[in-house]
Amino acid sequence: MALKRTPLYDAHRRAGAKMVEFAGWEMPVQYRGVIKEHLAVRGKAGLFDVSHMGEIEVRGAGALEFCQRLTANDVARLQIFQAQYNFLLNPQGGVIDDVIIYRVKPEAYFICVNASNIDKDFAWLASHATADVEVENQSAMYAQLALQGPAAEAILQLLTAQPLAALKSFHFAFADVAAIRCMVARTGYTGEAGFELYCHGDAAEGLWNGLMQAGEPHGLVAVGLGARDTLRLEKAYPLYGHELDDMTTPLEAGLDWVVKLAKPEFFGRDILLRQKQRGVARKLVGLEALAPGIPRAEYGVFKDGVKVGAVTSGTKSPSLDKSIALAYVESGAAALDNRLDVEIRGRMIPVKIVSLPFYRR
Amino acid sequence: MEFPEGLKYSKEHEWVLVEGTSATIGITEFAQEELGDIVFVELPEVGEKIVKDDPFGAVESVKAVSDIYAPVSGEVLETNEILPDNPETINDDPYGDGWMVRVELSDIDDLKDLMDADEYAEYVAQQKEDDDEEDEDEDEDDDEEEEDEKDDDDK
Numbered sequence: 001m002a003l004k005r006t007p008l009y010d011a012h013r014r015a016g017a018k019m020v021e022f023a024g025w026e027m028p029v030q031y032r033g034v035i036k037e038h039l040a041v042r043g044k045a046g047l048f049d050v051s052h053m054g055e056i057e058v059r060g061a062g063a064l065e066f067c068q069r070l071t072a073n074d075v076a077r078l079q080i081f082q083a084q085y086n087f088l089l090n091p092q093g094g095v096i097d098d099v100i101i102y103r104v105k106p107e108a109y110f111i112c113v114n115a116s117n118i119d120k121d122f123a124w125l126a127s128h129a130t131a132d133v134e135v136e137n138q139s140a141m142y143a144q145l146a147l148q149g150p151a152a153e154a155i156l157q158l159l160t161a162q163p164l165a166a167l168k169s170f171h172f173a174f175a176d177v178a179a180i181r182c183m184v185a186r187t188g189y190t191g192e193a194g195f196e197l198y199c200h201g202d203a204a205e206g207l208w209n210g211l212m213q214a215g216e217p218h219g220l221v222a223v224g225l226g227a228r229d230t231l232r233l234e235k236a237y238p239l240y241g242h243e244l245d246d247m248t249t250p251l252e253a254g255l256d257w258v259v260k261l262a263k264p265e266f267f268g269r270d271i272l273l274r275q276k277q278r279g280v281a282r283k284l285v286g287l288e289a290l291a292p293g294i295p296r297a298e299y300g301v302f303k304d305g306v307k308v309g310a311v312t313s314g315t316k317s318p319s320l321d322k323s324i325a326l327a328y329v330e331s332g333a334a335a336l337d338n339r340l341d342v343e344i345r346g347r348m349i350p351v352k353i354v355s356l357p358f359y360r361r
Numbered sequence: 362m363e364f365p366e367g368l369k370y371s372k373e374h375e376w377v378l379v380e381g382t383s384a385t386i387g388i389t390e391f392a393q394e395e396l397g398d399i400v401f402v403e404l405p406e407v408g409e410k411i412v413k414d415d416p417f418g419a420v421e422s423v424k425a426v427s428d429i430y431a432p433v434s435g436e437v438l439e440t441n442e443i444l445p446d447n448p449e450t451i452n453d454d455p456y457g458d459g460w461m462v463r464v465e466l467s468d469i470d471d472l473k474d475l476m477d478a479d480e481y482a483e484y485v486a487q488q489k490e491d492d493d494e495e496d497e498d499e500d501e502d503d504d505e506e507e508e509d510e511k512d513d514d515d516k
């Protein structure tokens with residue numbers, strides 16, 4: 001089966017990227033090295049092609065009510081040009097996807113979804129659409145670039161008349177960047193200041209080249225999915241398919257702040273309400289290795305030789321130079337500072353539960 | 362890319378330097394380049410026996426774990442003690458300071474299955490060519506691809 005490619009595929013190959021399969025897409029995993037790229041984003045700025053991600057538009061008189069019923073966060077709080085982290089939940093309270101919802105017009109919302117979930121999300125949303133709501137999958141039309149790092153604002157400001165200092169976190173604007181029409185959002189997945197830019201796929205290469213040329217003197221580098229993963233993991237941001245899935249609730253993932261149980265009705269609310277009252281059976285925790293070794297996804301977590309959970313993501317943190325991991329463990333074993341073991345290729349490596357995020361600026 | 366003369370090479374991209382009945386083992390420049398930044402190395406203990414074609418250790422990049430397969434059988438005489446604290450040495454100097462273990466060969470015939478530098482250079486070139494051909498195949502399929510199935514994870 002042929003892999004999908006973003007409009008920037010040729011540009012990545014020319015830039016010497018190593019390409020890998022990711023969620024059905026052929027994507028750059030690195031250009032000059034994961035650690036270099038990671039540290040560039042923490043220190044200066046990085047540019048990511050994340051055009052594999054999906055975009056679904058919801059429009060109509062019933063759009064707000066529809067979004068309220070299908071998601072866990074309170075969409076009614078969104079002003080126009082404001083964005084929100086949110087979940088699509090199934091009736092069991094499991095996460096169909098974690099998304100960002102942008103209110104683009106009084107009765108129009110733009111939902112950015114994970115590449116691996118585009119078809120599933122669209123089918124779920126479309127099957128619940130009422131007569132006064134139109135749901136459209138626009139994923140093929142949009143490209144998305146992420147410009148992240150402490151120098152991101154200064155670089156982007158070179159290419160746009162839009163005053164960026166006035167653009168607050170989780171707000172966005174429609175603006176020309178390098179003479180290309182974009183939706184510019186102050187959002188990201190790295191823990192650094194930065195922006196996510198949506199444009200038409202045909203304009204993606206112009207936008208990429210414009211940003212790279214303007215940014216290179218300021219330390220901007222192209223960054224692949226390898227560093228995207230280590231950056232998000234240091235901040236303990238969940239990755240769908242690892243920390244979140246259809247069988248996992250947001251409360252188990254410790255993302256209670258996203259779930260607004262005061263909302264009258266939404267898919268999964270009853271189960272989440274019960275879970276909130278009784279407590280969760282397992283919790284997502286942060287682990288730091290106390291001996292050499294790197295806990296990886298699916299490795300078992302043990303307390304006194306008894307399995308109490310499993311790792312969901314793990315890496316050697318480039319910023320902290322420590323092995324870090326996220327894991328689901330039984331609530332009884334999930335207290336901060338608890339000593340546990342992770343089985344790494346047949347050997348038990350001691351770890352400690354630490355507070356999240358792993359990395360703070 | 363370098364393929365030093367005088368070394369033997371395996372299909373799993375390890376090199377072997379034979380001196381009498383001992384063999385020093387490491388991974389090739391091609392292998393370290395494929396792996397990317399190496400951040401952790403797991404090696405056997407001195408005295409352990411490694412078995413040809415079985416994994417005897419692992420190297421980890423930021424992103425993934427890769428087994429290292431023994432190109433020959435033998436007993437471990439020595440491991441490279443700088444690697445635990447400086448695993449990036451393998452990236453910097455795969456054929457020199459980045460060596461991994463030295464073993465006492467248990468069967469000299471194991472060496473017959475290994476390639477010399479020219480054969481290995483050709484083997485690597487062939488692997489790269491195969492990769493490019495895959496790309497070309499995909500180009501031909503481009504028109505047909507529409508909504509493919511997706512895997513489980515992403516962001």
